[in-house]
Amino acid sequence: xxxxxxxxxxxxxxxxxxxxKEQTENINPEPPAINTDAPDHITTPTPEIFEYTNPLTGxxxxxxxxxxxxxxxxxxxxxxxxxxxxxSNADIIFEVPAEGGVTRMLAIFQDVSGIESIGxxxxxxxxxxxxxxxxDAILVHAGGSEEAYTDLHTTGWDHIDGxxxxxxxDPFYRDKSxxxxxxxxxxxxxxxxxIDSIExxxxxxxxxxxxxxxxxxxxxxGNQCKSKADYAKIIFNSxxxxxxxxxxxxxxxxxxxxxxxxxxxxxxxxxxxxxxFLSAGMNVYDGVGRLSVDFQKGGSGxxxxxxxxxxxxxxxxxxxxxxxxTLKNGTPVELGIGTSYIGIYDKNAGSVTFEKAx
Numbered sequence: 032x033x034x035x036x037x038x039x040x041x042x043x044x045x046x047x048x049x050x051x052k053e054q055t056e057n058i059n060p061e062p063p064a065i066n067t068d069a070p071d072h073i074t075t076p077t078p079e080i081f082e083y084t085n086p087l088t089g090x091x092x093x094x095x096x097x098x099x100x101x102x103x104x105x106x107x108x109x110x111x112x113x114x115x116x117x118x119s120n121a122d123i124i125f126e127v128p129a130e131g132g133v134t135r136m137l138a139i140f141q142d143v144s145g146i147e148s149i150g151x152x153x154x155x156x157x158x159x160x161x162x163x164x165x166x167d168a169i170l171v172h173a174g175g176s177e178e179a180y181t182d183l184h185t186t187g188w189d190h191i192d193g194x195x196x197x198x199x200x201d202p203f204y205r206d207k208s209x210x211x212x213x214x215x216x217x218x219x220x221x222x223x224x225x226i227d228s229i230e231x232x233x234x235x236x237x238x239x240x241x242x243x244x245x246x247x248x249x250x251x252x253g254n255q256c257k258s259k260a261d262y263a264k265i266i267f268n269s270x271x272x273x274x275x276x277x278x279x280x281x282x283x284x285x286x287x288x289x290x291x292x293x294x295x296x297x298x299x300x301x302x303x304x305x306x307x308f309l310s311a312g313m314n315v316y317d318g319v320g321r322l323s324v325d326f327q328k329g330g331s332g333x334x335x336x337x338x339x340x341x342x343x344x345x346x347x348x349x350x351x352x353x354x355x356x357t358l359k360n361g362t363p364v365e366l367g368i369g370t371s372y373i374g375i376y377d378k379n380a381g382s383v384t385f386e387k388a389x
Contacts (some may be wrong), residue, residue, distance in 0.1 A: 043150075056344055060317055063317075083095040086141065087123055092118075092370065096142055099141055100237060102170075103159075105152055107151040111213075112151050112212065114294050114296050117295065118136065122141050122371070123137055124139070125138040127324065128267050128313065129269075130319075130320035130322060133271065137231065140222075147226075148218060148220075149171075151216050151218055152173045152219065153172070154172060155170070155175030155176070157176070160350075161347070165351065169189045169229055170188060170191070171190070172190060174194035175192075190236070197221040202220045202221055202227070204219055204221070204336045206218075206219055235387065251369075252336045253337025256335070256339030261277045261334050262276055264385070267374075275335075280339060282305055285301070299303075304358075304366075305334070305367050305370070310330045310355075310375075310377075311329075324375065334356065343357060344359065
């Protein structure tokens with residue numbers, strides 16, 4: 032009997048020991064295996080350091096291109112010549128009225144390499160040449176007014192002409208798909224071939240010693256501005272305006288014209304860090320309606336950046352100098368780091384508004 036009780040007690044202790052072990056395993060499971068391939072700490076990405084900056088945008092670059100002369104291209108901007116191509120690669124875009132109530136763009140590129148197509152390219156007027164001279168840029172155009180050709184001859188300015196020029200390395204081509212609206216809207220150029228043509232023609236490709244654009248850039252450029260400007264419109268005349276909408280997420284203004292987004296090849300929105308709207312004296316000087324623009328007297332305008340605006344003054348003292356922008360107290364304007372749109376409108380016929388129509 033004692034042996035029976037001792038056996039039963041031993042069996043009971045064995046069963047209870049198994050139950051306790053099972054409970055312990057359920058309450059405190061084994062920790063997961065450690066992944067020895069995972070990093071033992073989280074690293075913060077190191078900001079990219081640039082040794083140089085683009086002199087037209089203030090953006091960092093790994094190569095010093097500040098001594099290189101930029102390329103200025105006359106861009107067609109009538110509605111049936113849309114969309115333009117290559118303009119999203121421009122560092123600065125000027126928009127100025129031409130005869131007949133239309134505008135044309137002058138796109139300034141510090142570097143045109145790798146741009147597959149730029150255009151469509153149109154004819155030159157003297158005031159676009161004056162803008163070009165202030166950048167010491169090599170000009171690309173397709174024909175021009177008699178006055179413009181006279182000025183090209185008088186100044187001896189380096190230019191590549193898609194109408195009157197004859198080049199061993201021809202950068203131009205006709206896009207047959209654009210011919211339906213007129214051959215004058217079909218001329219384009221290839222960026223790399225522009226460079227090859229410039230070198231083949233023998234133009235000087237670097238600025239003379241001491242040349243400077245005179246632009247100042249700041250990461251806090253918006254602090255100069257006082258008034259709200261989430262929306263801005265420059266009105267050239269009753270038939271043409273260009274408007275911009277600010278995107279707080281990326282800090283840029285998206286352009287609109289002809290009731291649609293201003294786009295490169297119908298794919299890429301044109302966006303700008305800086306907007307400058309400049310009023311200038313303009314006069315019609317011939318029966319065709321061609322204009323002259325008085326740059327040397329300067330004028331007033333607006334600097335618009337980071338959703339705000341401020342009134343400014345501007346002057347271009349000679350053909351060979353650039354635009355000087357100052358706040359009303361005479362302090363030089365600091366541009367935001369990025370691309371710029373500069374619209375020039377007739378002080379007697381154009382206007383600016385920051386109110387969006389309902």
